[in-house]
Amino acid sequence: MKVTKLFTEFFESEKASGIVLIVCTIVSLLLANSIFQGSYEHIWHYQIGSHSFEHWINDGLMTIFFLLIGLELEREIYIGELSSLKNALLPLIAALGGMIVPAVIYLIFNFGTPTQAGAGIPMATDIAFALGVLSLLGNRIPLSLKVFLTALAVIDDLGAILVIAIFYTDDLSLLNLGISLGIMGVLFVFNRMKVNNWLPYIIGGVGMWYFMLNSGIHATIAGVLLAFVIPFGDGSEKTVSYQLQHLLHKPVAFVVLPLFALANTAVIFGGDWAEGLLHENSIGIFLGLVLGKPIGIFLFCFSFVLIGICKLPGELKWSQLFATGFLAGIGFTMSIFITLLAFKGQQEDITISKIAILFSSLVAGLIGYVFLSFTLKNEKSND
Template structure:
């Protein structure tokens, strides 16, 4: 059977490597944050994150400032995928795109059915997200037991998943709009797009404009982190995966490690400080808690698997040659690791209710841990590559549907 061979680029392999180690570091920071919060130093620890610096609480600087850089990296990764990566070929892209849509709609539907018309309905977006660092970290523990195609599929799925979360945040988790500031942000973006059009290849004008755009977004009512994504799509990309002269490529390379080993651990420390008390634990069994837990643990794998199966059986797209149905189900299980984006959306969904936020975060942690363990065990026993001679350097797609 004729095949198409795709080489994993050095950028993608660095991305995998940083994501794997980052997942372990995030887990350690989460455990540390929970330990300190529930120790005699807990009040001082939480107070430190709410202390004002330059007119804003430290927590806001983390969630609105540092996370804008995180979203910038997501935007750059998405842009690369669209130009030269897995999403650049529509035949290859359709499977992770359709799978991601299934993994968004089904968990959201579960939460909506349980919370429709209640004060916790805004939490509908919480179980929709996949944490790419943790998911790839689990795959890293499996080593050669899983095919390279599964890692690429899961990474592409998580990128599309993040895009869905970004759209959700922009549309439904923004406050009352201040049109003057929003207009100013869009004007800055238009100027940056003009610089791109004129092939201005130095980075500093884009970064300076991005800072101005972020400041305007912060005051506009649209969540400030969206500025990071918009900035990513204004920065020139030459269309060559490893072109060192491409500003987009250079910036992505510079940001991968600071985001993975700096911004994400700080985010975990700032947002997982949950006081474990009876009231919090009881709320995990509430409609909101059940919606989050079942959405991540059941809705994600069901949505991803059924959407993928429908697309493959209807011959809308092709299955990678070294993957099988068990791999798709395993990827769906790992898709239930919500963590970063789920916690981020929790803060936006319930800004005034500390107890619901705490219960939601505890539920996210429990569901994500459970999903990670189940996904790991499933792929450990059923995830061996179907093609014996595949290695981490290649990924093959059949030209015909399964």
């Protein structure tokens, strides 16, 4: 299987980022529940201009993360695993199953309650964490499995972005949205005119972000939209898209995502925190991520392969795919991100959801790691 240099770089940076995120999460939880609790909270609530430091991370820096996701998705569509319908269908179907089934499970417990807006929480997969756990298994992982999980997670993130845009938009300002899309249109013309200088796209991207921020639609959407107007060309190392993606890998993996983790996992565990795990919101998140993800991914893939619409790559086994479904249940970054939008201003629901996400992601990751390790060991002994 041919794998581009940039895909290899993407996988390597994401798996390293997963390990960094684990460390940052542990550090953040320890500080938030230590004698430094007050000072640590103050850091993230410190006002910079009209917004807190945490807000700038979530609405500003995370736009860069989504720009990188958009660039990777663009590359996969043009020359990667999603460049042909045959190759794209399996991870696409897997992503659909991994979004629909968890949302349905969540709504079974929360429909008609004040927390039903959280249905998008268990739909997400954290690329960095999922690939980070997968990388712990080393060279035993088939290449097709790495590509499958990466493609699934990228499509999953696109799905989460669409969910944010459609369901978590409050007051829509058509004027600001129109200006943002108008800037995007100008950048698209630059693309068609083969303007291969970074500067107009960066300046235009900042403008898109500002007006999107004031439109009511979450500003991070601008990052994905910007990715698709940046010239891709032939995908070579000389193109703006390749250079920008290469440039963003390490800052996103080792600055943006760790800062997001530190800021958003500063969860204070009160004396009754365990009771929160019995809340219908927590149960929906847990069952959605830990069971809904692997069941949805496996059932959708198995059904579509059975009727002949797509097929399983030669070296990928059904047991491996099912085990990988648990890794897709590591929601973390995107799940927390959607939590902040779903329960805006509802601090108790946000705290309960964050604890449930952390617990669910830990369980899903451990099951996925053990199951996949056992599966690979058995298959190796049978060879």
